[in-house]
Amino acid sequence: MKKMVCVFLLIVLFCSTYACSSDTGNERVVFLSDFIHCDQMDIGSSFAFNLTYVYKDKKPEITLVSFGDSNLDAIFERMRNEVSEEQSKPYNEFKGGFLAFKFDTSSIGLGSNFAIDHVILNVDGKEKTVCFSDPVKYTRISPEDPIYQVDSVYGVNIPFIVTGNVKPGFVSFVYQTDVDEVIIDSFEFNNYLTIEHSNVILNEINLGVIEDVFPLKVPANSVLKIDIGEKFEGENADFSCYLINSILRFHSEKDGNGVLNDFIIFDRMKDYEDFTNMIDYIESNS
DSSP: OOEEEEEEEEOOOOOGGGTTOOOTSSSSSEOOOOEEEEEEEESSSSSEEEEEEEEEEEEOEEEEEEEEEEEHHHEEEEEEEEEEETTSBBBBTTTEEEEEEEOOTSSSTTOOOEEEEEEEEEEETEEEEEEEEEEEEEEOOTTTSSGGOOOSEEEEEESEEESSOOOOTOOOEEEEEOOEEEEEEEEESSSSSEEEEEEEETTTTEEOHHHHHHHHEEEETOOEEEEEEEOOSSTGGGGGGEEEEEEEEEETTTTTEEEEEEEEEEOOOOSHHHHHHHHHHHHHOO
């Protein structure tokens, strides 16, 4: 599977609490931390995210010093320093890479959450604190919660990774009902994205937009398709990466209330052209 890479817009960053470094377009290694937007809810036992950087000359040697939080250090599993396939070709002397962080969350309590607001790295022998203006957030939800145990609706096509500039109607979420009739109550994202355009299709019949259609009675053995176009929150969203959840709420006479909570990634950088556009933006604003 192709490596997931999120490329984040560089801005000058000041964080006095943690003595964060201020990156500029003139530095050899520039961490692009400001535009990762992560608010993941998951029933699993692991969590991962990427921190992208750009660099000049040779690939930097980077190791983790600490997260500045003993609880996070305790569940940290590994960090890989990878070269991005999309940004391996230099542009204006810059290439791209990313740090892939992974955590073992099996030891934290169900319902627990944490937020990562900075990471301390050793970069080519020098310590550097990189801050996230929007903390990377994670919540471990319980697979034992009855609301997640209802299986009268299941996902057929959940877009795990969406790249590039999403246009209205170009992202589809497809669901299948089982042997019971259900009522679809709502569809939404848990954070950062607002649905601006939508189209609900039931068994190949176009019903209209979400606001007019839901709640919707869906017969057994039916296919429900939701096409959406989103508005990405935050400045300079064209260069951001969003790690969030889509949430489908429903109920049935047999099972009561249910929720399909699916983790998705919207990666706004899809190719070398996007990479060059980002570098141009960095250099014009540094």
